[in-house]
Amino acid sequence: MAVAVALQKKVAMTGNEAVAQAMRQIEPDVVAAYPITPATDIVQYFSNFVANGQVKTEFVTTESEHSAMSACVGASAAGVRAMTATASNGLALMWEVLYIASGMRLPLVMTVVNRALSSPINIHCDHSDSMGARDAGWIQIYSENTQEAYDNVIQAIRIAQHPKVLLPVMVMLDGFIISHAMENLEILEDGDVKEFIGEYRPERYLLDADHPITIGALDLNDYYFEHKRQQVEGLLQARKVILEVAGDYQRVSGRSYGLFEAYRMEDAEAAIVVMSSTAGTVRTVVDAMRKEGHRIGLIKPRVFRPFPARDLAEVLRGVKAVAVMDRSESMSTAGGPLFTELRSAIYELEPRPLAADYIFGLGGRDIYPEDVCGIFQRLLAAKPGDICSDPMVTYLGVRE
Amino acid sequence: MTSKAKSKERPGWKDLPSGGFILEPGNATKYLTGDWRLMRPVWDAERCIDCLLCWLFCPDGAVLAEGGKIIGFDYDYCKGCGICAKECPPKVDAIKMIREDEALEEPLSA
């Protein structure tokens, strides 16, 4: 198939700058935000675009993240495109309003720069913040690098506003590791982004004076359950829409995206499942160990909500052992959030792969190729019937 | 009243507008707030002097009047707050508040 890839500029930017550029090109009607490390640059860059007249966006500086998300909900309910960005405790402060945004089916797009949650106070990367919001009814998309963060933010607009979805989307990138690291990436022409996202025409909105509606009415035991079921339907439909949007985006950008990336999984007998920037480290180790003849692969989930359980199980069919690397601790004492979902997803596989969880990188703790190599060696040594999940959860890189 | 609302078939999740949006303006009248009532005002037409105080004070417009005369109560929306009984002149005392469970035997006066 001939792919008509649009003209693109190769630029060097930090992850935050790339997200801000994507927001400039999207030019949402409203951005309401409150600064928090390491997401501050995003809205700081964006406020420059507003001040310089490069965008016509209404920029609302609020007194807290709770208010920032509330202002976005108000703007979106009124009928316009609204965006914001936050991290860590800022996201935690939005928590109540996150559910309101998804319950009202408002297609907001928010970038979350992953950072550890207090306490103890820490500004560095882990996924505790967005994992805490995993059940809030938002679509969650995780980015490995600056390019993916840029591409995901643009695609998120189309996914969120799709009539079959109508759900808010959270796009994640790793705090400092990606948000503050300068990387090369390709960015689309402004016009191509505008054309890709299209004009936003909500079917129902508060300021439609010809069709007055009520939003946020009391919804008790006779209707609430039905509305929650509808939300699940939006997430079910999102799977297909995310793939359609990715297909359209590939035609414009030449870059391909799916629900996850399966790297060298064709004949793999052992696999690591890990999200975001750490996938880069694992990929390097996969390449190195493949050279030594080990049949190993990497799965990098991009979409965590909806969780592509069936698709992941399919790609793991025939794998002997799988390790999940969780950059957050769910405090369940039974593994991190990615592990519990992934292990549940592969429960029906026959034979069932052995599964182990590795909690790593909390509060920005570095991870090294040797650590990843050690995981693969353990997986490869597992024999059928081995209780690989002993220990079920390993704390990788913690001092004993 | 309540049984009327309860027996009505409610739409399933596929037929409801999403997001809890309500598309029909003014449809709050379909919600019979009288459902919640614990105490029922019972009106004594013999004692009533048609001063209309109850009609004036009722916060839900549930006292029905016609041509300057009280004609009864709208139990679909009367929430049983008792303001009407309180405002009825003490010497007249034409409205009594009785418990719904005790009132079940008696026919509604509206």
Ligand code: SF4
């Ligand atoms: S009890 Fe309250 S709501 Fe009912 S008629 Fe009297 S004033 Fe109105």
Ligand code: SF4
């Ligand atoms: S307040 Fe009492 S007397 Fe006056 S109209 Fe109402 S019921 Fe009749």
